[in-house]
Amino acid sequence: xxxxxxxxxxxxxxxxxxxxxxxxVIDAVTKSEVYDTVYGSLNGILGILDDHILNLSRQAADxxxxxxxxxxxxxxxxxxxxxxxxxxxxxxxxxxxxxxQFKKYNIKAFFYIGGNDSMDTxxxxxxxxxxxxxxxxIIGIPKTIDNxxxxxxHTPGYGSAAKYVASSILEIAHDTYIYSVKSVTIVxxxxxxAGWLTAASALARNSYSGAPHLIYFPxxxxxxxxxxxxxxxxxxxHNNVIVAVSEGIRDKDGNYFSAAKPTSDQFGHAQLSGTGKxxxxxxxxxxxVKVRSxxxxxLQRCAAHISSLTDxxxxxxxxxxxxNSALRGDTKCMMILNRVSNAPYKVEIQTADITGIAxxxxxxxxxxxxxxxxxxxxxLYDYLAPLIVGEPDITYKNGLPAxxxxxxxxxxxxxxxxxxDC
Amino acid sequence: xxxxxxxxxxxxxxxxxxxxxxxxVIDAVTKSEVYDTVYGSLNGILGILDDHILNLSRQAADxxxxxxxxxxxxxxxxxxxxxxxxxxxxxxxxxxxxxxQFKKYNIKAFFYIGGNDSMDTxxxxxxxxxxxxxxxxIIGIPKTIDNxxxxxxHTPGYGSAAKYVASSILEIAHDTYIYSVKSVTIVxxxxxxAGWLTAASALARNSYSGAPHLIYFPxxxxxxxxxxxxxxxxxxxHNNVIVAVSEGIRDKDGNYFSAAKPTSDQFGHAQLSGTGKxxxxxxxxxxxVKVRSxxxxxLQRCAAHISSLTDxxxxxxxxxxxxNSALRGDTKCMMILNRVSNAPYKVEIQTADITGIAxxxxxxxxxxxxxxxxxxxxxLYDYLAPLIVGEPDITYKNGLPAxxxxxxxxxxxxxxxxxxDC
Numbered sequence: 001x002x003x004x005x006x007x008x009x010x011x012x013x014x015x016x017x018x019x020x021x022x023x024x025v026i027d028a029v030t031k032s033e034v035y036d037t038v039y040g041s042l043n044g045i046l047g048i049l050d051d052h053i054l055n056l057s058r059q060a061a062d063x064x065x066x067x068x069x070x071x072x073x074x075x076x077x078x079x080x081x082x083x084x085x086x087x088x089x090x091x092x093x094x095x096x097x098x099x100x101q102f103k104k105y106n107i108k109a110f111f112y113i114g115g116n117d118s119m120d121t122x123x124x125x126x127x128x129x130x131x132x133x134x135x136x137x138i139i140g141i142p143k144t145i146d147n148x149x150x151x152x153x154h155t156p157g158y159g160s161a162a163k164y165v166a167s168s169i170l171e172i173a174h175d176t177y178i179y180s181v182k183s184v185t186i187v188x189x190x191x192x193x194a195g196w197l198t199a200a201s202a203l204a205r206n207s208y209s210g211a212p213h214l215i216y217f218p219x220x221x222x223x224x225x226x227x228x229x230x231x232x233x234x235x236x237x238h239n240n241v242i243v244a245v246s247e248g249i250r251d252k253d254g255n256y257f258s259a260a261k262p263t264s265d266q267f268g269h270a271q272l273s274g275t276g277k278x279x280x281x282x283x284x285x286x287x288x289v290k291v292r293s294x295x296x297x298x299l300q301r302c303a304a305h306i307s308s309l310t311d312x313x314x315x316x317x318x319x320x321x322x323x324n325s326a327l328r329g330d331t332k333c334m335m336i337l338n339r340v341s342n343a344p345y346k347v348e349i350q351t352a353d354i355t356g357i358a359x360x361x362x363x364x365x366x367x368x369x370x371x372x373x374x375x376x377x378x379x380l381y382d383y384l385a386p387l388i389v390g391e392p393d394i395t396y397k398n399g400l401p402a403x404x405x406x407x408x409x410x411x412x413x414x415x416x417x418x419x420x421d422c
Numbered sequence: 423x424x425x426x427x428x429x430x431x432x433x434x435x436x437x438x439x440x441x442x443x444x445x446x447v448i449d450a451v452t453k454s455e456v457y458d459t460v461y462g463s464l465n466g467i468l469g470i471l472d473d474h475i476l477n478l479s480r481q482a483a484d485x486x487x488x489x490x491x492x493x494x495x496x497x498x499x500x501x502x503x504x505x506x507x508x509x510x511x512x513x514x515x516x517x518x519x520x521x522x523q524f525k526k527y528n529i530k531a532f533f534y535i536g537g538n539d540s541m542d543t544x545x546x547x548x549x550x551x552x553x554x555x556x557x558x559x560i561i562g563i564p565k566t567i568d569n570x571x572x573x574x575x576h577t578p579g580y581g582s583a584a585k586y587v588a589s590s591i592l593e594i595a596h597d598t599y600i601y602s603v604k605s606v607t608i609v610x611x612x613x614x615x616a617g618w619l620t621a622a623s624a625l626a627r628n629s630y631s632g633a634p635h636l637i638y639f640p641x642x643x644x645x646x647x648x649x650x651x652x653x654x655x656x657x658x659x660h661n662n663v664i665v666a667v668s669e670g671i672r673d674k675d676g677n678y679f680s681a682a683k684p685t686s687d688q689f690g691h692a693q694l695s696g697t698g699k700x701x702x703x704x705x706x707x708x709x710x711v712k713v714r715s716x717x718x719x720x721l722q723r724c725a726a727h728i729s730s731l732t733d734x735x736x737x738x739x740x741x742x743x744x745x746n747s748a749l750r751g752d753t754k755c756m757m758i759l760n761r762v763s764n765a766p767y768k769v770e771i772q773t774a775d776i777t778g779i780a781x782x783x784x785x786x787x788x789x790x791x792x793x794x795x796x797x798x799x800x801x802l803y804d805y806l807a808p809l810i811v812g813e814p815d816i817t818y819k820n821g822l823p824a825x826x827x828x829x830x831x832x833x834x835x836x837x838x839x840x841x842x843d844c
Contacts, residue, residue: 014600046602073596075600076600080600081602163821166822168721168725170825171724171823174495174497177501178432178436178465178497179504180831204822206822206827207827207829209827292720297716297717299594299716301597304593304596305589305728306728385820385821390821391818399813400588400589401589403596405629406631409599
């Protein structure tokens with residue numbers, strides 16, 4: 001009897017939880033009585049095209065604590081890609097090669113862990129498979145710190161990034177409160193098109209600290225004059241005002257504040273200012289007060305040591321359920337989280353048809369933002385609060401988190417054997 | 423019999439460990455059979471001048487887990503100041519008022535937790551005290567993430583910041599390794615005059631990751647052309663090159679790279695580029711490769727959730743020993759750590775005469791930097807490694823670190839009753 005194997009890949013930007021979904025897939029395959037080997041495709045779909053394939057079943061058997069360590073390791077054990085498949089209606093040669101590779105490895109199911117673009121790949125591959133009469137299951141497993149995927153209540157990776165943002169705002173608040181001189185601190189948070197991660201900054205508030213005192217979202221037009229007024233009003237109430245701002249805020253005409261025209265510094269280099277830096281200068285120009293801007297940068301998506309256990313466990317469960325769904329015959333779908341209740345917090349795992357999920361994004365509903373547009377509502381707070389609960393069981397060695405080695409990623413020595421860039 | 427009280431204050435920039443020293447002082451006074459009450463002066467020496475005084479003994483008695491929570495809380499429970507006492511030879515009225523306040527509160531010992539400037543205050547106050555024949559003990563307790571104080575092997579606060587830097591570099595490395603396209607990531611680290619914190623980035627290296635691949639220190643002149651060559655050489659060896667750079671690097675003429683002349687962005691604002699941003703543009707100009715710069719910013723000094731337990735415990739012990747030293751009659755001194763051995767790591771707590779410590783800084787010795795000037799030596803690695811070991815016992819509530827409330831700091835309502843700015 002021929003082998004029944006599965007293959008899994010990761011794509012898009014890193015999160016602290018995407019390896020937990022990978023661990024969930026490996027764990028479920030290992031426990032499955034149907035599937036034999038789980039392969040990992042390196043650098044997303046490119047690994048299948050380039051024949052860069054890891055035998056994850058063997059790694060799970062050989063490397064001590066593999067599943068546990070992988071579950072709590074940041075970024076992407078299999079590497080990523082930013083590769084979008086062309087429409088097979090135009091040219092199906094890439095698709096034909098992928099299914100050729102599936103056959104070579106006796107693949108019965110393909111799991112793609114990623115965001116919007118990855119779900120586009122899931123959608124195209126499953127439609128192509130349908131067309132050629134393939135019985136290979138093609139299932140998407142969501143992840144993105146942006147929380148902007150349709151169909152699912154929230155996305156794995158979001159809760160951990162949200163926890164990082166909230167704890168950073170809290171620690172920055174402690175840092176700023178020590179001086180009695182008035183100050184404004186701008187914290188720039190990721191999320192170009194949706195303000196979910198910026199909204200999570202509100203979770204930092206507690207009995208003694210109201211930071212962030214103002215929050216600005218990409219969902220609403222940003223008005224510079226109103227912003228100055230907002231800050232002035234807060235400075236009457238607080239010595240140290242902390243502002244959370246999405247990198248994606250735009251003016252009423254849709255222009256990003258981060259997309260500064262290249263200007264020149266003293267070395268003659270093009271200079272792009274970030275959103276936070278831009279707001280810093282708005283304040284400096286208008287209010288005589290100490291101002292600082294902080295860009296949380298990539299740590300908000302890779303600081304696994306302060307990930308949310310709720311997030312990690314959900315990501316792990318989604319990976320495992322994806323395997324079970326494939327065994328039940330599901331395909332052309334994405335695994336989703338359906339929230340049953342906020343308190344007690346309860347979610348169910350289901351599947352949703354992939355059609356319509358890919359290439360669309362979910363913004364924060366207007367009614368979840370305050371009337372003034374510079375804060376969230378209690379409803380959004382209640383939605384957010386359960387997602388950051390719980391601390392990961394990170395092992396430290398010599399004072400540093402002991403993550404799973406990724407030396408198979410850097411550098412990838414072997415040359416591509418097949419690549420059709422689109 | 424009159425009361426025998428002590429007063430403690432904090433000054434300078436925040437660290438994750440400065441509250442541990444405060445907790446150590448409070449704990450030792452509480453256990454002492456000589457001292458009655460420990461007072462806290464808000465915003466450094468200014469609290470004594472302005473009569474902003476907290477009764478810390480009462481707080482320790484009233485607030486559950488006060489000592490433990492304080493020990494692991496970031497920034498400064500008593501607030502800070504940047505206030506330098508004038509020379510009392512010129513005008514001793516401020517000094518006279520401070521000793522008047524000491525008398526009012528029956529103060530027998532004053533502990534000042536801080537860096538260079540705070541040790542200047544300790545030095546001046548103890549010399550003035552000596553002159554007027556006071557028996558009040560004046561003792562400095564060191565802290566600074568910069569690790570640049572003389573006399574002590576290292577400074578409390580440094581180990582925690584070093585741990586944050588090293589784990590951030592490790593997590594950033596995981597983040598960058600996922601893409602197969604070549605990239606350079608510049609990480610800007612605090613430390614204007616000494617490269618100790620930048621050097622700690624080397625602790626991120628492990629069996630699978632050589633990041634940071636290059637390190638640049640303020641101790642050595644930075645040469646742009648050499649930097650480009652260094653990066654090019656590393657890009658031949660690694661897909662993703664990570665560079666750690668001190669904010670304080672200077673060219674051979676002593677010009678900071680961060681001190682850009684004000685230029686204008688599209689909004690017409692003055693624009694200062696950071697060191698990391700500056701190096702980012704050096705690369706962009708010279709090498710066709712993806713480049714990103716990351717500024718670790720204030721989180722490296724306030725992210726208490728990933729502080730070093732070694733650091734916290736040493737800071738706590740220094741606070742306690744300062745009280746014991748005062749009881750033994752020591753004054754006009756700073757508490758110091760004397761390293762007995764690296765492996766096993768062992769330090770002793772001693773005192774050092776304050777004279778000559780204040781207003782001087784300790785750079786990394788040249789022989790602890792590599793010949794090429796872009797790395798550390800094994801000797802420096804061995805010095806650094808023990809300082810980041812151990813994880814703090816942080817309590818989390820609703821997914822966030824539960825730190826000690828600091829609402830007494832923000833805003834300070836009462837008006838100054840005495841202030842002579844110098």
